[in-house]
Amino acid sequence: MxxxxxxxxxxxxxxxxxxxxxxxxxxxxxxxxxxxxxxxxxxxxxxxxxxxxxxxxxxxxxxxxxxxxxxxxxxxxxxxLAPLAPESRHVFPDGTEAVLPNASRGGVAQALDAAFGAGSGERWGEVTNRGRTVWEATRRPLLEEPLPAEPLEDPYPRPARRGLSRWLPRTRYTLADVARRELGGHPGMTALLAEYALRHGLTLDAPAGATVLPYMEQSFGVWSVRGGxxxxxxxxxxxxxxxxxxxxxxxxxxxxxxxxxxxxxxxxxxxxxxxxxxxxxxxxxxxxxxxxSREPGRIAVLLALRGGRPAGTAHRTVVHAADLARQERALAEEVPPLRPTVQVLRPDDSSLVPDEDHEAVTLHVTVPGGGERGTGGDAAYADHLLDHLAAAGIDLRERVLWREVRRTDAVPVPxxxxxxxxxxxxxxxxxxxxxxxxxxxxxxxxxxxxxxxxxxxxxxxx
Known part of the structure; x- marks a missing residue:
């Protein structure tokens, strides 16, 4: 011993x-x-x-x-434990909505076809299939076993190059390349891909291997724990x-x-x-x-609301940024993004509220790192977020009993x-x-x- x-x-x-x-x-x-x-x-x-x-x-x-x-x-x-049902609801700047089922890649494809048009789900599925290749190549050495001595290259299987591009030097392949070449530059699917990265403090400049993030969630599911x-x-x-x-x-x-x-x-x-x-x-x-190292952080706005949780409300709703490029520039310039991508978490859990006539809601936004962690300022930014959500059809402003704003670490990048x-x-x-x-x-x-x-x-x- x-x-x-x-x-x-x-x-x-x-x-x-x-x-x-x-x-x-x-x-x-x-x-x-x-x-x-x-x-x-x-x-x-x-x-x-x-x-x-x-x-x-x-x-x-x-x-x-x-x-x-x-x-x-x-x-x-x-x-x-309970799987989220649905996994998430997404609200895009043009008013389009997509509700994604949990742990069902086929169901996600159907939801994207319904939101963005026929063929969208197939394109997305091809990308997540490549994310599966990344998962299979890296799961054991980078998650389950001691760190290998030799570094691994990004195993994302980029599409074959055609025409004159075949003769150009191979360059770094990023999520932006995936969005442009494999998702056809579709703004909704680009925003969806970017959101998985953004939660980890990444932008579309991240390696294409970051497609493993949506693959993992859509394959293995997302779960809530009663009591948090x-x-x-x-x-x-x-x-x-x-x-x-x-x-x-x-x-x-x-x-x-x-x-x-x-x-x-x-x-x-x-x-x-x-x-x-x-x-x-x-x-x-x-x-x-x-x-x-200095990496992006997260602002969490804790909202104690009067009035019960409306029936049929998704546990997680993602309100996407009004301008994705502007949001990425703000993070690069280390200023809080305006009208950003916001995760709205509304658990159906009676142990988190005083009674059925109240609701506990948390907002999460990725922001530049370096701010003071814990309770602090950012009250004006919280007001901005509530206005931003109201413009997207989620108006919680008149229901707020009290709120607390906290800066925390971002979800670390795998x-x-x-x-x-x-x-x-x-x-x-x-x-x-x-x-x-x-x-x-x-x-x-x-x-x-x-x-x-x-x-x-x-x-x-x-």
């Missing part, structure tokens, strides 16, 4: 702790804050509750595996407690102790904690992970979609492993869970 210290009680720390304790190790988790969950936060006020980090779950198989490997029970016995994603963090924390994990909250690690070229423990304000192995999910200087390659889980320092959003295979609920699984596999049983 190894003595293991984990720095950070975010989702990666919780997932790693539960797996390693199940394997027979003695695990202690040090967390600087007073609670667990990391970015999976929560705001509660006047009977309303809001997630302040991730709000939906993709690739639930990651946490299904965790539940089975640490307790031999299905995830559905730990949390109440915070309920998932609570379930994994309970599993840690059942497996005997020790938690030390309010205990910031100031240094990883390396002696004789090997990690031997950590230093905290309360003293040294000796360990045989250290796992770090912290990007604070000196704690293993590199400091995060490496398989052209994002940066994070450091490997084996740090190169014996006894020190890296987990979490800053380590392989990257950030986001699914990937930090994979990070914990890979690292537990590297360490093995007691």
């Amino acid at each position: 190894a003595r293991i210290v984990i720095i950070g009680a975010g989702m990666s720390g919780l997932a790693a702790a539960s797996r390693l304790a199940t394997l027979g190790h003695r695990v202690t988790v040090c967390e600087a804050d007073g609670t667990y969950g990391g970015m999976v936060g929560r705001v509660e006020r006047d009977g309303f509750a809001f997630d302040t980090g991730p709000t939906l779950l993709t690739l639930p198989a990651v946490y299904r595996d965790l539940a089975l490997k640490t307790g031999r029970e299905p995830l559905e016995e730990l949390v109440d 994603i915070r309920a998932l963090a609570e379930a994994v924390y309970r599993r840690c407690e059942q497996r005997g994990v020790e938690f030390r909250f309010g205990t910031a690690v100031t240094e990883i102790v390396v002696e004789g070229g090997r990690a031997r423990g950590v230093l905290t304000a309360d003293g040294r904690i000796d360990a045989d192995l250290v796992l770090s999910s912290s990007d604070r200087p000196g704690l293993g992970l590199p400091e995060p 490496s398989l979609a052209g994002g940066r390659i994070n450091p490997p889980n084996d740090s190169g320092v014996p006894g020190l492993y890296l987990i979490g959003g800053g380590a392989h295979p990257g950030g986001g609920l699914a990937r930090v869970g994979m990070s914990a699984c890979i690292t537990a596999g590297l360490i093995g049983p007691a």
Whole structure:
């Protein structure tokens, strides 16, 4: 049995702790804050509750595996999961609407034919088929296994070149090329493709391999958790407690102790904690992970509304930018975009509201990074967003009881979609492993869970 210290009680720390304790190790988790969950936060006020980090779950198989490997029970016995139905409703600037079913690529094709005309669904399907090729080429090395030594090239199978273009040097192939050459420059389908990228802070200049993002969602589905994603963090924390994990909250690690070229423990304000192995999910200087780069962030507007949720309302509605090119320029110039693409999240979950005569709604917008995280200004921008939604037919302004505006991190860019390659889980320092959003295979609920699984596999049983 190894003595293991984990720095950070975010989702990666919780997932790693539960797996390693199940394997027979003695695990202690040090967390600087007073609670667990990391970015999976929560705001509660006047009977309303809001997630302040991730709000939906993709690739639930990651946490299904965790539940089975640490307790031999299905995830559905730990949390109440439900697939979104529909997956999303899309409102485009010209008034066109498209309602996309969940986990049905054939159904998506039919919806796009209905919205944009016959043949649209077939074109979109050809693009997502190429996204499937990216998924199959990168899933194991960039998600499920330790980071490969050799970098992978974008495996997107670009269409054959014709005419004189065959003799020109091959250039980088981007989502903009996909939109122009494979989607015929159709504004609606271009906006749809761009929205999947935008959620991760990408633009149409991203590599064509980012088509894996719509492929994944439309193939494997999008899920909600009753009580919000915070309920998932609570379930994994309970599993840690059942497996005997020790938690030390309010205990910031100031240094990883390396002696004789090997990690031997950590230093905290309360003293040294000796360990045989250290796992770090912290990007604070000196704690293993590199400091995060300046990337686009996200503004979340939490809306407490009078009046119940209208029947038939989609959980997720996407109001697309009035001018996609203008939005991308604003992000490049690091100014908040006007009339941007907005995700409107309206869960049908009675546990998040005081009663059936109220509704909890969250707006998400990708904005330039570098703003102050947490509660702050941006009130005027929130007003602008509400006006923008009203012009698109979603007028919530007169129903607002109170609101809170928060800046958070954007959903991290997966490496398989052209994002940066994070450091490997084996740090190169014996006894020190890296987990979490800053380590392989990257950030986001699914990937930090994979990070914990890979690292537990590297360490093995007691």
